Amino acid sequence: MIDRNVIYKYDLTDGSEPYFNLELMGVKEPPELGKGQSIILDMSKTHFFKPDDPIGVVLNFANHSLYYMAMWKMDTHIGMIDDEDDIEKFIIQNNLVEEFNDFLIEINSTNIKLSNNGNQLLIVKENGKLPFKTTASRGMILICRLFCWVTRCKDREALIYFDDFDDMFHYRTSELAIKKIIASNKAQCIFVTHNIGLASNDFLRPDCCFIMDNGELNSLASLTDKDIRRGHNLEKMLREGEFDRRVS
Numbered sequence: 348m349i350d351r352n353v354i355y356k357y358d359l360t361d362g363s364e365p366y367f368n369l370e371l372m373g374v375k376e377p378p379e380l381g382k383g384q385s386i387i388l389d390m391s392k393t394h395f396f397k398p399d400d401p402i403g404v405v406l407n408f409a410n411h412s413l414y415y416m417a418m419w420k421m422d423t424h425i426g427m428i429d430d431e432d433d434i435e436k437f438i439i440q441n442n443l444v445e446e447f448n449d450f451l452i453e454i455n456s457t458n459i460k461l462s463n464n465g466n467q468l469l470i471v472k473e474n475g476k477l478p479f480k481t482t483a484s485r486g487m488i489l490i491c492r493l494f495c496w497v498t499r500c501k502d503r504e505a506l507i508y509f510d511d512f513d514d515m516f517h518y519r520t521s522e523l524a525i526k527k528i529i530a531s532n533k534a535q536c537i538f539v540t541h542n543i544g545l546a547s548n549d550f551l552r553p554d555c556c557f558i559m560d561n562g563e564l565n566s567l568a569s570l571t572d573k574d575i576r577r578g579h580n581l582e583k584m585l586r587e588g589e590f591d592r593r594v595s
Contacts, residue, residue, distance in 0.1 A: 349404070354367075355368070355386070373401070373402060378390050387409075391406055408504065411426075411500070412426050413507045414508045415492075415496060415508065417513075434488075435467050435479070438463075438494075444462065447491065447494050450494045455517075467480065468480065470483075479491075490524075493512065497532065500532045501532045503534055504534065506537070507536045507537070509539065511539055511541070513538075513542060518542055522547070525550065548575075548577055548579055548581055551581075553568040553579075558590060567581060567590055570589075570590040570591075571589050571590055573589070
């Protein structure tokens with residue numbers, strides 16, 4: 348549904364035919380099903396949709412949205428870029444070396460001097476230069492990738508899902524990264540973490556912090572009958588079990 352108007356409807360349980368609102372979709376015939384991919388994505392290959400058309404709005408939103416998951420030995424993403432992501436190439440080609448340097452100082456207090464030789468990032472030392480990609484720690488590489496995603500998503504209206512993005516970060520780095528990401532773009536951001544130290548009234552609202560437990564998702568505000576105020580310590584309340592029960 349878009350603006351409360353049904354665009355597409357299909358009930359898998361009753362065997363009924365799918366319903367398409369052709370006028371709102373901007374097409375003359377129902378799209379073909381069963382191709383193993385998104386109907387809207389398939390339609391975009393054969394039809395032109397204006398940016399302000401319902402389908403055009405959905406396509407623009409989906410194309411600028413991102414799922415990103417960080418893991419110990421590798422990380423993965425869905426959306427925005429189909430090819431293998433080259434963080435060094437992105438930073439160098441977009442003249443972002445100095446900006447990345449500032450990003451490292453801002454969220455990780457890492458004051459190193461970076462340069463490039465046109466093909467790769469280099470860490471400048473007194474006795475020479477070291478290749479960034481093979482010298483930096485896994486955590487530093489993830490910070491670099493995070494910087495690239497934040498820069499790409501800037502000023503885009505989309506959904507960005509960061510899954511366990513802070514697995515190898517100090518809690519302070521994680522906190523500063525969230526603040527930076529929120530302040531740097533227009534996208535709606537979802538951060539998944541196991542670090543309850545990030546539950547803080549200082550930069551997040553209780554109704555925007557959720558606990559996933561046994562397949563259920565509930566906001567902190569809905570799990571207590573207390574009137575959570577600015578001065579409350581959400582992390583302490585979590586540790587003391589304040590959110591372990593349901594409000595009747």
